[in-house]
Amino acid sequence: MADKVKMLGLFFDNDQGKGYSSGEVVSGHILIDLSVPIQITAIRLHVTGCARVGWIDGSQIRTLGAFSLVSTPSSLFQCAEEREYLCLSKTLLEATADNDGLMLEEGRHEIPFELELPQRHLVSSFTGKHGSVCYLVKAVLQRPNHHDQHVCRELPIISHVDVNSPELVCPVSENNEKMVGRWILASGPVSLKVNIERTGYNNGELVPIYAEIENCSSRLVMPKAVIYQIQTYKAKGKTISCKQVVASVRGNHVPSGCSVTWNGKTLKIPPVSPSILNSDILRVEYSLAVIVQIPGAKKLKVEFPVVIGTTPYNDFASRSLSMISGFSTGWLPLTLPDTPEAPPNYADVVPQEEFEQHRPPVSPSQQSEELERQPASQTFSYIHEFRFRPPPLYSEIDPNPMEYQTVFSV
Known part of the structure; x- marks a missing residue:
């Protein structure tokens, strides 16, 4: 009897959109294509969302001489946690007590729906190495004396991060230095000074990097800039992190006794997930690092945390907020001078x-x-x-x- 339902589909009105956020209305329709008339009990809609993290912890290792024995599978245990962020239900059609069911005629039927998301902040959809945040919309077709039929679709959710907040529009700078070699074999220091205009950016933006690299060593060094994505998962009191490069740009080699200045060298933000900072079991953070690679020695690095947001950057509003923030931290406010005194006769x-x-x-x-x-x-x-x-x-x-x-x- 299932072949009577030729198609059961679920469609959103803004399929081309980037996603939904808190307080918005999810609208669309359920498409039912029937080969013959059927009787239904109800058509329901369910929206769920949760974060799940998990990994196998096999860190117990015993060492015997030159051999290492990994713990047996029985000593391995799974670290897993789950958080529910959304659970909504809505009945679109339902048979009343007066009749045993509703009849749907042969052909195509479109049942529209609208569902408002809660106003509270939702965690952005994300899929990572050891966990994910996923939201699903499920349409259920209930028929008398038949198993329920359903169709699911993922609902993309975006938790907006404003890059114009005062703490994200202030410039930051840092410097570092490393002595190449040791004792009598020391060849000289390599110094690095880096500053960026702000720490909040959006996908597709160019990050201008200002840096000074001075090579007083006897080796040829090479600088580069990198954007890392850091995924952090927490479960059963344990934490695991993974770090990966999502964008990079290389500079020119710096010979011995020379210095190089980056006067706004740009690094483009790739299309990545926005920063996730409002979940207690899954976090997605980013950092920008300028690295000087030194042959035969550990690299010299300066690293800043950055936030990938979703709202457009407003230069004028951000400057105003940074000025207000500066006043609150003790800057002297700019006031007009009093009316000057008239000169003497x-x-x-x-x-x-x-x-x-x-x-x-x-x-x-x-x-x-x-x-x-x-x-x-x-x-x-x-x-x-x-x-x-x-x-x-x-x-x-x-x-x-x-x-x-x-x-x-x-």
Whole structure:
């Protein structure tokens, strides 16, 4: 009788989207294609989500002389944990008490659905080496005297991480140095200084790296920049981590006695999962490292933690937040200065004798009336004579020091 249902499908309206987040509505439809009419009891929808981590712990090893015996399988045990993040159910169609079932005619039927996700923060979907975070939507077709038929689809969930938060937009810098060789065989130090503009980025962004590599050793060294993904799993009181390179860029070799400067060398963020920081059994973190490889010696490294987010970077808003954050950490706030005090009057500064000597014989109003009555040629000559009149004599010795001090005292 199962062949009466030719197809049972589950479709989302935004199949091309990047995923759903807390508070959003998941919408779509269930497609049922029937070869003959059938009677159904109900059509239900279930949404579940959980994180599962697990690995086999076989770290118990006994050493006998030159031989090592790995513990037997009976001593191996599985470290596993599980956390439930989502559990929702909704009935789309159901037979009532008045009838034993609902009839669906032959052909295709589309049953739409809408389901609102909770407002609480959900952990982003992820699949890693020792665990995963997975959300599933299951549509169940119930028929009288038949086994339930169902179809499942994975529901991508994204927990948004804002890269414009104050702690992610501040520049960071660090330096490190390593002496190549030891004792009398030491050839000199290799120093590394690195800084980046911020620690929050999105997929596809270019990370400008500013670095200074100084090679005072006798060896040829080579710098490179790397982005690591660090997966951390916790179960049964134990922790296991794995670290892998997701992006890298190499620089030019630095000969002995030379230095190289990276003035914004770029490293592109690949399409990776956003940072997962809100789960107690599974974490996904990232770091950016600048490494100097030294032949015959351990590498020199400077490493910064970075956060891969989901919201677009806003340069103006981020700068404002960083300024506010700076004020809260003790910076002096930028305030406009008070209105400047008016300068002293000329007559108050220059001695009375000198003022009387250079004071015009008539008042300014009389002067303007006289200029209006004079012809233009005489007015020009008067202005020309006034323009080239020498200024009052200046002396570094104040003839009236007490009076000068009284005038400018505050």
